[in-house]
Amino acid sequence: MILDNPDQLIVNLVQQGLDLLSGFPIVVLVLCLLLSTVPLIAIFPACFAITTWLERKGLARIQNRIGPNRAGWFGLLQPVADGIKMLLKEDIVPRAGDQLTHFLAPVLLLVPAFTVLAVLPFSRNMTPAAADTGVILFFAIGSVSTLPVFLAGWSSHNKYSLLGGMRAIAQMVSYEIPLVLSTVTVVMLTGSLNTVRIVEAQQVSSWVLGDNAALQILGQVLKWNVFTPWGFIGFLIFFVASLAEVNRCPFDLPEADSEIVAGHLTEYSGFKYALFFMAEYISAFAISGLAVTLFLGGWSGPNIRPWWSDDPQALLIPGFVWFFLKMFALILAMIWIRGTLPRLRVDHLMGFAWKFLMPLALLNIFVAGAYYYLPRWIGWPAGFVVLYVCYEWLGRINRGSLGPKRTYRYA
Amino acid sequence: MVTLQHYLILSAVLFSIGLLGVLTRRHAVIVLIGIEIMLNAANLNLIAFWRFGPHLENFEGLLFTLFSIAVAAAEASVGLALVIAVYRHFKTPDVEKMNTLRE
Amino acid sequence: MNAAFLILSLLAVAGALLAIRLHNLVHATLSLMFFFVALAGLFVLLMAEFIAAVQILVYVGAVGILILFAIMLTPHVTGENHGRLCSRGWIWGLAGAGAVFLILIAPVLLMAGLDTPPATAALSPSVREIGLVLMTPYGIALLVMALLLTAALVGAVVAASPPARDKDEPKP
Amino acid sequence: MLGSGIFKGLAVTAKNFFGSYFCKSRLTTLQYPEAGNTITAFSRNIPFLVFDSEEAPLDTLRCVSCKICEKECPPQCIYIVQDKDANGKALKQPRIFDIDISVCMGCQICVEVCPFEAIKMDSTFELAGADRFADLLLHRDQLAKPNTYFHKIHPAEAQEVDARLAAKQKKPAAA
Numbered sequence: 001m002i003l004d005n006p007d008q009l010i011v012n013l014v015q016q017g018l019d020l021l022s023g024f025p026i027v028v029l030v031l032c033l034l035l036s037t038v039p040l041i042a043i044f045p046a047c048f049a050i051t052t053w054l055e056r057k058g059l060a061r062i063q064n065r066i067g068p069n070r071a072g073w074f075g076l077l078q079p080v081a082d083g084i085k086m087l088l089k090e091d092i093v094p095r096a097g098d099q100l101t102h103f104l105a106p107v108l109l110l111v112p113a114f115t116v117l118a119v120l121p122f123s124r125n126m127t128p129a130a131a132d133t134g135v136i137l138f139f140a141i142g143s144v145s146t147l148p149v150f151l152a153g154w155s156s157h158n159k160y161s162l163l164g165g166m167r168a169i170a171q172m173v174s175y176e177i178p179l180v181l182s183t184v185t186v187v188m189l190t191g192s193l194n195t196v197r198i199v200e201a202q203q204v205s206s207w208v209l210g211d212n213a214a215l216q217i218l219g220q221v222l223k224w225n226v227f228t229p230w231g232f233i234g235f236l237i238f239f240v241a242s243l244a245e246v247n248r249c250p251f252d253l254p255e256a257d258s259e260i261v262a263g264h265l266t267e268y269s270g271f272k273y274a275l276f277f278m279a280e281y282i283s284a285f286a287i288s289g290l291a292v293t294l295f296l297g298g299w300s301g302p303n304i305r306p307w308w309s310d311d312p313q314a315l316l317i318p319g320f321v322w323f324f325l326k327m328f329a330l331i332l333a334m335i336w337i338r339g340t341l342p343r344l345r346v347d348h349l350m351g352f353a354w355k356f357l358m359p360l361a362l363l364n365i366f367v368a369g370a371y372y373y374l375p376r377w378i379g380w381p382a383g384f385v386v387l388y389v390c391y392e393w394l395g396r397i398n399r400g401s402l403g404p405k406r407t408y409r410y411a
Numbered sequence: 412m413v414t415l416q417h418y419l420i421l422s423a424v425l426f427s428i429g430l431l432g433v434l435t436r437r438h439a440v441i442v443l444i445g446i447e448i449m450l451n452a453a454n455l456n457l458i459a460f461w462r463f464g465p466h467l468e469n470f471e472g473l474l475f476t477l478f479s480i481a482v483a484a485a486e487a488s489v490g491l492a493l494v495i496a497v498y499r500h501f502k503t504p505d506v507e508k509m510n511t512l513r514e
Numbered sequence: 515m516n517a518a519f520l521i522l523s524l525l526a527v528a529g530a531l532l533a534i535r536l537h538n539l540v541h542a543t544l545s546l547m548f549f550f551v552a553l554a555g556l557f558v559l560l561m562a563e564f565i566a567a568v569q570i571l572v573y574v575g576a577v578g579i580l581i582l583f584a585i586m587l588t589p590h591v592t593g594e595n596h597g598r599l600c601s602r603g604w605i606w607g608l609a610g611a612g613a614v615f616l617i618l619i620a621p622v623l624l625m626a627g628l629d630t631p632p633a634t635a636a637l638s639p640s641v642r643e644i645g646l647v648l649m650t651p652y653g654i655a656l657l658v659m660a661l662l663l664t665a666a667l668v669g670a671v672v673a674a675s676p677p678a679r680d681k682d683e684p685k686p
Numbered sequence: 687m688l689g690s691g692i693f694k695g696l697a698v699t700a701k702n703f704f705g706s707y708f709c710k711s712r713l714t715t716l717q718y719p720e721a722g723n724t725i726t727a728f729s730r731n732i733p734f735l736v737f738d739s740e741e742a743p744l745d746t747l748r749c750v751s752c753k754i755c756e757k758e759c760p761p762q763c764i765y766i767v768q769d770k771d772a773n774g775k776a777l778k779q780p781r782i783f784d785i786d787i788s789v790c791m792g793c794q795i796c797v798e799v800c801p802f803e804a805i806k807m808d809s810t811f812e813l814a815g816a817d818r819f820a821d822l823l824l825h826r827d828q829l830a831k832p833n834t835y836f837h838k839i840h841p842a843e844a845q846e847v848d849a850r851l852a853a854k855q856k857k858p859a860a861a
Contacts, residue, residue, distance in 0.1 A: 058703065061702070061703045061706045061707070062699045062702050062703045063702070064702055064705075064706050064712045064713060064714065065706075065713075065715055066713060066715050066717075098538075098540075098541075100541075101540070101541070101544065104544075131563065132563065132564075132640050132641055133563055133564050133567050133641055136564070136567045136568070136571065136641075137567045139571060140567040140568070140570040140571035140574075140575065141570065143570070143571055143574065143575025143576075144551075144570065144574050144575065146575065146579055147544075147547060147574065147578060147579065147582075150579070150582055151540070151544065154540055166586065169579055169582070169583070173576075173579060176575075191642070192641075192642070193641050336696060336699065336700070336703075337696070339699050339703075340692075340695045340696050340698070340699040341692065341695060391688060392687070392688055395688035395689070396688075413516045413519045413559075416622055416625065417519065417523075418556075418560075419622040420619065420622055421523045421526070421527070421556075422618075423615060423618035423619045423622065424527055424615070425526060425527065425530055426614070426615075426618060427611045427612070427614055427615035427618070428527070428530040428531055428534060428611075429530065429534070430610070430611040430614055431534060431607065431608065431611035432533070432534030433607075434604075434606075434607025434608075434610055434611055435534075435604040435607035435608060435611075436534060438539070440539060440581060440584060440585060441533075441534060441539070441542060443581070444533050444534065444542060444543070444546050444581065445534055447546070447573075447577065448530045448533065448534070448546070448549065451549070451550070451553050451573075454553075454565075454569075455553060455556060455557075458557055458560050458562050458565060459560060461560075461562075462560040462561060462562070469647075470643070470644055470647050472562075473562055473564070473565055473644060474644070474647065474648060474652055474655075476562070476565050477565065477568060477644075477648070478655060478659055480565075480568055480569065480572050480573075481572075481659050481662070481663060482659075482662065483572075483573075483577070484572050484576060484577060484663070484666075485662055485663050485665075485666030486666075487576075487577045487580055487581070488580060488666050488667070488670040489666050489669050489670050489673065491580055491581065491583075491584040491670070491674075492669070492670035492671070492672075492673035492674035493673050494584055495584055495587055495673075495674045496673045496674055499676065507602065
């Protein structure tokens, strides 16, 4: 019965469909290629549209405004209206700029943004490219995205654009280091770079395969990496660094609108601008998806086996539901932070990456190593204590002096 | 069928292109780019020999390439730092004009 | 001949040629990036997936960006008003490169007569195996590499930092 | 604890977010066409010409076409041509009085300099048109609005002006 395992419903349906066509290997090959790419290209832009609406609504409510409410029910058609507007706008290219690179930059930025999605495990057996080098592939392809941002800044032949581009490079290169170092702990304790293996390692398989429903739920939650000391700090470092990596507030210096107009986006209009915007959001999805995979248990969530099923692997709620729920929770946290924190200064930004996040991530690796060898009942509290002390200590030595207390004569 | 020869010819072509860049261009950064191209051509050679060699399970070609990439990264950082330092001194990126040893 | 190999090798050769022939340095760096990516594709064809990832991470993500930074830190470098592209005596450079090419290609062409061993059965080494080899027999090499990278880091900072100002000199 | 300020800030924004759903007084936005607009007695936008009698609007314009406002207007958006009778004698009224509101910056200098209280500031703002040249050049008949309208939009100021005009009319009678 195909309904035995709701979790694998789509996978099984696709498998049966492909089995029907097994006489035509070329068709099957093409279909496999399309099935692993088209859903990504269809679903994530749709998520992007929903997120722009969510972001505008959320930010508006945070500032006690109403937000878009004209296009469609509760303004839900606003993304469509924005898209049409962007398509119809004039595409302006600066005459002194570099025509070819000005055109190439948004396209080149979109390619890595979409490609990295392929290594994310959306559910069991639903990883477009279950590569053995998954995590490193993610960072390798992700690191390409600095180049188009620079090219956009340079090709516009505009001071603000160039400043934004240079800021973007400096920021992305610096924050990649804590980002990678915080994932090292997960890779170390899982013993694999494969994203599927990393998710499977965050489940207590004996409990999940057992008969007790409560244990099935707990077995898919308790072993998430975020509940360990190194995982908790690692997740925090990863999240903060990923905010900087995708140029979100409070690290949106490359496109700081109050200082340098819009940074590397200044000279872009129409659909090229929309492409930049989309690439930014899709890389935000990708990096949140990686955070979910590495620290928040990927597709596993409070889930039980359907009562009518005999398959021990079967799950009631499909795994991708949990994956997307967690991913959107992180995106909402990003929006919340955007509505709260003001932008950093450039020197603070660099200092935060190099003097605070990087040493903390390095210490975290040592703690993770010790945690692996110590018994859990020592390692767990001791890890938290050590990391908390390090956190406070690093904060203290980075605080700097406020200078002499100012007095205002006329105020 | 792609054989070892194809990779070797490709690698030789790339190496010569890199060498051409180093020998004929005047700009210091382009000279460095030529050196990077040559290093990459050598890496391709190493991997091709590993792939078509008899001992796939030893990973010697892979590891050699890994180390050579690391060395190339170090070389690039030091080389570009030197380009900047030399530029600051001579006020030109032109390697032809850097023809004095002191002052 | 394999279509993937043909396309990737043409891309690599075109990227390398453009990288050394273009006037505009940023364009040259861009085509160098295409060369790096094409080479990573070739590595994937040769079943060295991990090396391909490292190639993109190090070359496109780090070395290329470093070159761009160097270009941006030295003013008057991006312009195309350089006049001559090649150095004096470029003809000798061309001759030298051609000679090296002939020397490199000769053994390959001579070898074409011999029967080469066919490629062994597909084996995609897992990262775990590479890591184990890297840690046990090549551990010392790894440590030396770490030392080299640290030295390069310090050296680059020292070389690129501006010369120290004299203490007697009045501050601007 | 280090970083606790961030959580305080997040709490504040969360309170705003949820508060805007429950506490109506937080949402101060007026939904413009349906819920009216926010024009007050202090709103000032573009000038208009005041006339006294509703029966003959263009004959009872206070404007005497002295052209002071035309000279004083900083962006020079006012164009006046004096009216003449059949004999060619100049009349104390404008034949053409045009204001290009795409140029007008709403500085109110024309109002300040007018000795006859003939030009006043309007508070209308729905001025969009389909033609950016013809629709934004307002003519005499479009600019002329009754004194009652002035009373409606700026009551206090209009009363003051009426009192001043009445005093002026009395003075020559007394003298």
